[in-house]
Amino acid sequence: MTNSRQGRDDAAELGEVLSLASRLAQEHLSGLAGRRVAPSAEAVELLGVLDRELQPEGREPADVISELAAVGGPATVAMNGGRYFGFVNGATLPAALAADWLVSTWDQNTALAVMSPVAAACEATAIRWIAELLELPPGTDGAFVTGATMANATCLCAARDRVLLDAGWDARDDGLIGAPEVTVVAGEEAHATLFKSLGIVGLGRDRVVRLPVDAEGAVTGEGLPEASGPLIVCLQAGNVNSGASDRFEPVIRWARERGGWVHVDGAFGLWAAASPARRHLVAGVQEADSWATDGHKWLNVPYDSGLALVRDRAALAHTMGSDAAYLPESGRDAMHMSPQSSQRARGVVMWAALQSLGGSGVADLVERCCELAARFADRLAAGGVEVLNDVVLNQAVVAFGDDPTTDAVIAAIQADGRLWAGPTTWRGRRGMRISVSSWRTTTADIDASAAAVLEITEMVPGGCADGAEP
Ligand SMILES: *Cc1c(COP(=O)(O)O)cnc(C)c1O
Numbered sequence: 001m002t003n004s005r006q007g008r009d010d011a012a013e014l015g016e017v018l019s020l021a022s023r024l025a026q027e028h029l030s031g032l033a034g035r036r037v038a039p040s041a042e043a044v045e046l047l048g049v050l051d052r053e054l055q056p057e058g059r060e061p062a063d064v065i066s067e068l069a070a071v072g073g074p075a076t077v078a079m080n081g082g083r084y085f086g087f088v089n090g091a092t093l094p095a096a097l098a099a100d101w102l103v104s105t106w107d108q109n110t111a112l113a114v115m116s117p118v119a120a121a122c123e124a125t126a127i128r129w130i131a132e133l134l135e136l137p138p139g140t141d142g143a144f145v146t147g148a149t150m151a152n153a154t155c156l157c158a159a160r161d162r163v164l165l166d167a168g169w170d171a172r173d174d175g176l177i178g179a180p181e182v183t184v185v186a187g188e189e190a191h192a193t194l195f196k197s198l199g200i201v202g203l204g205r206d207r208v209v210r211l212p213v214d215a216e217g218a219v220t221g222e223g224l225p226e227a228s229g230p231l232i233v234c235l236q237a238g239n240v241n242s243g244a245s246d247r248f249e250p251v252i253r254w255a256r257e258r259g260g261w262v263h264v265d266g267a268f269g270l271w272a273a274a275s276p277a278r279r280h281l282v283a284g285v286q287e288a289d290s291w292a293t294d295g296h297k298w299l300n301v302p303y304d305s306g307l308a309l310v311r312d313r314a315a316l317a318h319t320m321g322s323d324a325a326y327l328p329e330s331g332r333d334a335m336h337m338s339p340q341s342s343q344r345a346r347g348v349v350m351w352a353a354l355q356s357l358g359g360s361g362v363a364d365l366v367e368r369c370c371e372l373a374a375r376f377a378d379r380l381a382a383g384g385v386e387v388l389n390d391v392v393l394n395q396a397v398v399a400f401g402d403d404p405t406t407d408a409v410i411a412a413i414q415a416d417g418r419l420w421a422g423p424t425t426w427r428g429r430r431g432m433r434i435s436v437s438s439w440r441t442t443t444a445d446i447d448a449s450a451a452a453v454l455e456i457t458e459m460v461p462g463g464c465a466d467g468a469e470p
Contacts, residue, residue, distance in 0.1 A: 017061040024069040032081035032440075036417030043074035082438060082445035083419040085376075088240065088268045088395075090300035091438035099352030100302045103345045110345045113331030123347025124332050129354050130307065133362055134273040134293075135286055141313035143320065143338030144346040147306035148267035151292030152197035154308035154339055156232065158315045159261040159290060160201055163230035165318075166259065172319055176202045183227045185209045185255075186234035187246055189217035194234055194265050203232070211251075215427070216242045216390055221250030231260030237282045237291075238269015241426045241433060243373075243393030245269050248284035262288040267306075268297040268437065272393060274359075275366040281392060289315075295346070298366065298394070300439045301353045305346045308338070365439055369394040372446050373436040379450035384466040385457065388431050396434040403430040405462040412456045419449040 049071060078084060080091040092100070106118070113120035123144060131140040145151050160182065164171040167180045184203050186194060188210045195205040212223045217239040233255040235246040248264070255262045264270065264285055270293045272278040273285060285291070289312070295305035310316045321336045335341045357365060370393055377387045377396040388397040400409040410423045410432050424433045436446075457465035 013061065017065055020062050021065055024065065024073070028069070028073050028076075029080070032078050035078055035081075037078045037081065037084055037420040038414055038417055039075045039077060040417075046071055047075050077420065079420075080438075080440070082440040082442055083449050084438065085419060085421040085434045085436060085449070087422065087433075088294075088297045088435045088437050090297050091440045092302045093300045093353050093356060093439055095356030096301040096349050096353040099349045103348050106345070106348075108345045108348075110343045110347070111335040111341045112327065112333045114328070116345060119345035119348055120332050120334070122345070122351040123334060126347045126350035126354060127307070127309070130293075130350070131309065133354075133359060134270055134291075135279075136291065136309060137286060137311055139313065140309055140311055141316065141337070142307055142309035143316065143334065144343070144350070145306045145308055145338055145340070146304040147296065148191075148265065148292045148294045149193040149197060149306070150339065151267075151294070151306040151308040152194050152263070152265055153200045154316070154320070155263050155290035155292055155310060156197055156201045156203065156234075157339075158310055158319045159232045159263055160203060161319045162312075162315045163232060163259075163261050167230045180230055182230040182232060183209065183225070184232045184234070185211060185225065185227070187211045187213050187217075187219040187236055189213045189219075189239055190234060190236055191240055191265055191267065194236070198234075208234075213246075214244075216244035216392075218244040219246035219251060221247055221254070224251070224254050227258055227260070231255060231258050233260050233262045235262060235264045235285075235288065236269070237264055237266035237272065237285055238393060239395070240267075241395060241397050241424050241431075242389035243269065243395035244390070245272070245282050245285070248282065248287065252284060252287045256287075261290070263290045263292070264288045265292050267292065267294045269393060271298040271362075271366050275363045275370075277363075277367050278370060278393065295350055295353070298369070298437055299350070299353055299362070300365070300437075301346075301349050305350065307350075313337075366394075369436040369438075369441070372441055372443065373434060375443070376434055376436065376446050376450055379447065380453060380465075383450070383454040383457075384464055385454070386464065388426050388429065394436045397424060397426045397431040398434065399429055399431045400457050400460070401462050401464040405460065405464070406430040406432065409453075409457050409460045409463050412460055413453060416452065416456055418452040 079089045108116035108119045110116050110119040161172045169179045186208050199205040209225045211219045237245045252262050272281045291309040293307050295301040296303045373394045373396050374391045377391045381387050386399045400406045421432050454465045457463035
């Protein structure tokens with residue numbers, strides 16, 4: 001049986017549904033400033049209507065989109081607005097959003113350059129621009145992936161194969177069973193997904209030698225182990241709680257002396273290198289061999305956009321190259337540099353975002369978010385809230401009293417809806433993470449959010465803001 005709608009290509013119908021989507025998208029965006037950040041419980045409950053039996057007959061596209069927007073829109077989290085401080089989530093820049101629409105419209109498979117010359121061209125240029133902005137070594141190349149988790153895994157695959165090849169073992173073709181031992185070193189405060197990535201690439205989550213960290217969660221260079229043979233050292237630019245970066249220079253020097261590969265997880269923190277005012281925080285990061293970062297965090301492009309960068313493109317090409325007669329090398333082929341074969345044209349969106357910001361626009365975005373995070377922390381501190389970290393980047397961690405009180409205040413903030421921030425445990429204490437990562441966040445958003453936090457804290461028994469009951 002054929003669907004009655006199949007195979008139709010009606011220009012009027014297409015125009016109708018695309019115009020409708022554009023109108024609904026604009027309505028959604030213009031509603032961001034006035035709405036709750038977290039969806040209401042009722043809106044989430046209404047999602048149940050989407051869970052129905054799939055009918056044999058199809059529906060008009062415009063009808064599908066109208067329903068989706070009506071039911072789905074209110075159940076979104078307004079992380080694209082100015083008062084979302086959860087996780088490390090950016091907002092989508094206008095040029096990036098529009099480019100993303102074009103990417104879907106063009107429907108380019110980006111596996112091979114011959115499949116999409118435009119995607120290949122934009123990807124190569126975007127990677128070059130990013131390497132320049134982050135002051136990475138000339139010749140740095142890389143691959144677009146879904147996020148920093150996969151970027152870590154991608155870089156660590158290249159690292160694994162290279163250090164084992166140096167030891168006379170071909171891990172790509174022969175696997176890890178029977179391979180020489182690889183010493184893997186990472187900071188005690190490395191991101192959870194770094195350990196996950198090590199597990200994915202067969203190096204194990206738990207056999208990692210963990211380096212001690214300072215009060216801000218940064219590796220200092222103390223406690224480096226005895227190491228000989230294949231060595232991979234994983235460092236971090238931007239602790240997900242404190243924003244602190246490891247001290248790259250001494251550790252990279254140590255690794256170099258031992259022929260090791262140094263990988264840096266810089267999901268958001270690597271962008272400090274794009275700001276003249278913050279660059280010193282990641283001094284020496286350029287000396288590493290590979291870097292994982294995200295576009296969808298601080299660069300404010302849509303999900304899912306991560307980037308695996310390597311100093312030596314040949315190492316990545318060795319690991320990710322694949323051959324089949326119908327998949328010829330046709331230029332700069334994404335599939336021969338990345339774990340994916342078929343893939344979205346993420347480089348096109350990145351190209352558009354970087355063009356719209358310009359080099360100093362990227363620096364301004366980074367700097368503004370850092371200043372706003374400090375402003376938020378200062379306002380809260382002035383109101384009697386305890387700031388648990390040294391606010392050097394776009395991250396602040398605050399506590400409202402003892403652990404149960406802090407959790408109660410965070411729950412009240414989330415329920416209130418004027419802003420959104422999430423909980424964490426930092427140095428043995430419960431805290432609220434504040435991450436300022438959105439181009440849309442204004443000084444007014446920060447001041448209104450800080451005032452709301454103080455007001456809510458006062459209403460929670462035990463909450464330590466000035467004016468609270470003791
Ligand atoms: C967010 C983050 C990751 C994971 O990134 P995804 O894009 O969510 O995969 C890894 N490391 C650090 C330091 C992060 O902040």
